[in-house]
Amino acid sequence: MRLVRVGAGLPLLLLAVAGYFLFPEYLTLFTSLFILSVFALSYDLLQGHAGVVSLGHAVFFGTGAYTAAILARHGLEEPLLGLLAALLVSAALALVLTRIVVVGNDLTRLLVTLGVGFLVFEAANQARDLTGGADGLSDFTMGPVLGLFRFDFAGETAFFYSLAVLALVYFFLWRLAGSPFGLALRGIRENVRRMPAIGAPVRRHLATAYTISGGIAGLAGALLAQTSNFASLDMLGFERSAEVMMMATLGGTGSIPGVVLGATGLGYLKDALSAMSPKYWQLGIGIVLMLSVFVLRGGIAGAFTALLRRLRGRA
Amino acid sequence: MSPSNPLTGTAGRRSVLLGAAAAAAAPLARPAIAQERKLVVGVVLPLSGTFADQGRNNEDGIKVFQKIHGTKVGNITVETVTRDDQGPGSGDLSRRMTQELIQRSRAEIILGYSFTPNALSAASLLTEAKRPGIIINAATSIITERSPYFARVSMTLPQLAASLGTWAAKNGVKTVYTIVSDYGPGLDAETWFTKAFEAGGGKVIGGARTPVAGMEYSPFLQRAVEARPDGLFSFSPGGDVSVAFMKQTKERNIVGSGIKLMVTGDVVDDNLVPAMGDALDGVVSALHYQVELDNAENKRFLEAFREMSGPNAMPSYRTVQAYDGMALIYHALQQTGGKTDAESIMNAIKGARLNSPRGPIMIDPATRDIVQNIYIRRGQRKDGRWANIAFETIEGVKDPAKA
Structure with a gap:
């Protein structure tokens, strides 16, 4: 397990860069996969590390997307500033929401996060002047990154821009998972009753995790809004919340490289199947998800660890 | 990279890096003399989810048109490549599908867009890539103002x-x-x-x-x-x-x-x-349309539609909208004498008059929006x-x- 954790980041990064050279026509797809990965990583900090589920994580994703889009619309066209603002706004929203999310158990959390999701969705729908309502926001332009790299048609800038954010988030979460705070989160996941007994402030830890997670989800949303020049209600919607849960679970919740593989794998599968059969591709996704439960116990990361263990056992 | 044509710019630079890419880029170099060639129409429609029936109605219209009028205009064979944008709200997806159709499938014209946000999100992309986008459903008035390459054959609310x-x-x-x-x-x-x-x-x-x-x-x-x-x-x-x-x-x-x-x-x-x-x-x-309309084009349309979908099948007005979208593309190709660059196509589309199953229609040359009964x-x-x-x-x- 340790080997997978430490060693997977660099090969994944190399793989992504190799993708740039080998498949220059797929850059926009890769970009969308990187963004999905950032979002899935943010969610997995809750589900995988702290053991806290949520059905409303897209709220932060969408908040980030709208923050970036609205700022750009009002003249703040530097993408990095937009990212920073999205991070802060989403984190602040998460911090406000922790009070009602952190209390209670998993079931009540599912209900509360679901409810918050619907409320925010409807609020955004009503605030038409700000969010564009059902039509979404597309009448804004993004400036070049750092004043140098224009978002181009082929998606080269978007590719490296999102990859850089993904790498930073990956590295940050990897360090976080190994830190005392990360270990405390794992303790909460494994046995929430014993944690207070050893003097760990469970609520504060969860609130911190929730805030960080919300902020990173906001980053992902801002990336999507900036690279696709678009923000809309569905970025806040329930489907995106459910999807991120699927991706984390498929990848192997709790494993950082596993979640990245889950997000990119499911994202790619969707794209490939829907290109093959624009009408019936969801059938294929359903079958793969069901099979994965039986074949890939512990997700992609779990299967990989099991494989390593078997190889080592034989040697 | 040349800003005027991002496509060839990309492929050209890459081909230096990668010999293999050169082969893929070759079809971009257009032959100087008119000869047999194909034109890809990229189709972006909602084909899964709650609004899949809208996309299906549109798709039927495209099929009916090619069933009646064939796949060839002069020496150009018109092919369609269809992608699913999953319905309203998924504008980021619709934009990506449009980009992929243009870059990967070499689509020279895009047809589709069932929902306003999905059309709006693709606007700046079509402008940058210089590809005509024919809207066959999305009905909010403002859409055609967002890109000079948009034209609408459906209706506005x-x-x-x-x-x-x-x-x-x-x-x-x-x-x-x-x-x-x-x-x-x-x-x-x-x-x-x-x-x-x-x-x-x-x-x-x-x-x-x-x-x-x-x-x-x-x-x-x-x-x-x-x-x-x-x-x-x-x-x-x-x-x-x-x-x-x-x-x-x-x-x-x-x-x-x-x-x-x-x-x-x-x-x-x-x-x-x-x-x-x-x-x-x-x-x-x-x-703007109904099955009972009495004109020659509608008779032809209904006959072919019922041959395809069964004698009691009812077309939706959306079927006709997609049918007319294809008709507009064929009309433009005839007008340009085989030229397929965006400017020629758009010039042929502006002011185009067609006999549609819904009666006579025209594309307003000033707004690129439809004028109809x-x-x-x-x-x-x-x-x-x-x-x-x-x-x-x-x-x-x-x-x-x-x-």
């Missing part, structure tokens, strides 16, 4: 609502109450009905906006009845919601109590009529089934929001 408002004012309706779904198109419908109706001397005495997916209309209908208007104007997003609305107006006996019920024609789409049944009785609607219809029984029968034609209606 103000076209329908304003035609109905004008008609009502002329036909003895003095006061109207409005009930519309509370989102972009609903507000458009409310605004343009009111403008046209009040310009004709009528007065809107009240209105309600209802939740988009809400199926419970009785409190709103109650308020409408209490306001004692001569007429009730309504818009809802189609599908089950519109069926629920129509049935509840029947239960409340709106038409029977002497209130003239008027709806935009998409609310009583021909393929919803069987579910609405006698709730359709006496309902006045405005639409709007039919005022009344729900009645014909040959043992309920139908919308046209009794008045308003000819050559432009999008009033741009006039």
Whole structure:
């Protein structure tokens, strides 16, 4: 397990860069996969590390997307500033929401996060002047990154821009998972009753995790809004919340490289199947998800660890 | 990288890096003399999810057109590559699909866009890549203003609502109450009905906006009845919601109590009529197409459609919109004599006049939006089934929001 954790980041990064050279026509797809990965990583900090589920994580994703889009619309066209603002706004929203999310158990959390999701969705729908309502926001332009790299048609800038954010988030979460705070989160996941007994402030830890997670989800949303020049209600919607849960679970919740593989794998599968059969591709996704439960116990990361263990056992 | 053509710019630079990419880039170099070649039309439609039937109706239209008119225009073979944008709201996906169709599938023209946000999000991309985008459904007026490469062959909601408002004012309706779904198109419908109706001397005495997916209309209908208007104007997003609305107006006996019920024609789409049944009785609607229209193009269209989908199949107006989208592309290719660059195609599209199954249509050269007949219809029984029968034609209606 340790080997997978430490060693997977660099090969994944190399793989992504190799993708740039080998498949220059797929850059926009890769970009969308990187963004999905950032979002899935943010969610997995809750589900995988702290053991806290949520059905409303897209709220932060969408908040980030709208923050970036609205700022750009009002003249703040530097993408990095937009990212920073999205991070802060989403984190602040998460911090406000922790009070009602952190209390209670998993079931009540599912209900509360679901409810918050619907409320925010409807609020955004009503605030038409700000969010564009059902039509979404597309009448804004993004400036070049750092004043140098224009978002181009082929998606080269978007590719490296999102990859850089993904790498930073990956590295940050990897360090976080190994830190005392990360270990405390794992303790909460494994046995929430014993944690207070050893003097760990469970609520504060969860609130911190929730805030960080919300902020990173906001980053992902801002990336999507900036690279696709678009923000809309569905970025806040329930489907995106459910999807991120699927991706984390498929990848192997709790494993950082596993979640990245889950997000990119499911994202790619969707794209490939829907290109093959624009009408019936969801059938294929359903079958793969069901099979994965039986074949890939512990997700992609779990299967990989099991494989390593078997190889080592034989040697 | 040359900003004027990002495609060749990318492929060209890469081919230095990678020998293999050169082979893939080769088809981009166009032959100097006219010879057999193919043109890819990239199609972006909702083909999965709640609104899959809209996409399917559109897709049928494309098939019917190629069934009648073949796949060749001169020496160009027209091929379609279809991608699923999963319905409303997923504008980021629709944009990516458009980009992939242009870059990967070498699409030179994009056809599709069922929903406004999905069309809006692709606008700047089409402008940058210089690819014509033919809109075959999305109905918000503003779309065509967002890119000089957009043209619309479907309709705008103000076209329908304003035609109905004008008609009502002329036909003895003095006061109207409005009930519309509370989102972009609903507000458009409310605004343009009111403008046209009040310009004709009528007065809107009240209105309600209802939740988009809400199926419970009785409190709103109650308020409408209490306001004692001569007429009730309504818009809802189609599908089950519109069926629920129509049935509840029947239960409340709106038409029977002497209130003239008027709806935009998409609310009583021909393929919803069987579910609405006698709730359709006496309902006045405005639409740009209906199955019963008597013209040569419609006969040909219906014959081919029924050959493909069965003798009792009912086309939707969306089928015709996609059919006309293809017709516009074929027309443009004939006009340009095989030139397929965006400027030539757009020049051929501007001012194009076609005989559509819905009657004569034109693309307004100034706005690239459609100019067409709007039919005022009344729900009645014909040959043992309920139908919308046209009794008045308003000819050559432009999008009033741009006039």
